[in-house]
Amino acid sequence: MRHQRYVALGDSCAEGLDDPYPDGRGYRGFTDLTAERLAALEPDLHYANLAVRGRRLDQILAEQVPAALDLRPDLVTLFGGGNDVLQGRWHTDAARADLDAIVGALTEVAHTVVLFTLPDLARRLPGMSRRVRPRVTMLNNLIVATATRHRALLVDVRKDPSCEDIRLYGADRLHLGELGHRRVAGHVLAALDMPVDEWLAPLPPAEREPYRDAAVRQWNWVRHHVWPAVHGTVRNKIVGRQPGDGLVPKRPDLVRLNPR
DSSP states (O other): OOOSEEEEEESHHHHTTTOBOTTSSSBOHHHHHHHHHHHHHOTTOEEEEOOOTTOOHHHIIIIIHHHHHHHOOSEEEEEOOHHHHHSSOOOHHHHHHHHHHHHHHHHHHOSEEEEEOOOOGGGGSTTOHHHHHHHHHHHHHHHHHHHHHHTOEEEOGGGOGGGGOGGGBOTTSSSBOHHHHHHHHHHHHHHTTOOOGGGSSOOOOOOOOOHHHHHHHHHHHIIIIIHHHHHHHHHHHHHTOOTTTTOOOSEEEEEESSOO
């Protein structure tokens, strides 16, 4: 089926972090890549991206879903839940209700809704596995059940071992990098029966890293990403802020990608 009105919802991954455009005009990510490939087949494709970094499922439901429904999309991608896993306390019942409400509303309007499971975040975030891994498992179970219940398409990244490869991620080891976003876009297009083989090709074997280099890289990661993240979390709690406060969607309106 050809799509003409594509709307992306979600958090930082759907916004495009950490895959900046080479010219510095913001983030690209799997949603922009998907839209560009779809536009090559459907010249009249219009695309909007309502995702904002830091958003939890309840915020996506309250802020992004009403805006998406007003746009009357025929294709929606929803990548979310990671912030629910990483921030504060985890509430399974609340996540289940939010997912059901989000996807239920979207499937009433859009012919095709695509959901995503999350990779094993704890594998790349040492010290967080005890708290994060069970939450990711519970969230993924909810996402699979929600997709089944509402007949949404599911991109299950757990079935792709390459999605655990550190080379697919940015410097913070949390957000997808350029290779990771291309791989997720490849999975989306494959789910839509428009596979892009080069984006899903197996990665070559990783070169063995000398111990000293690995230790230096680990220290730099802690210094430049872990400590600032911890400091930012504490500061936000003190001042009552949340990640993404004050930010707006990068593409709030449906815009035709191919100029007439």
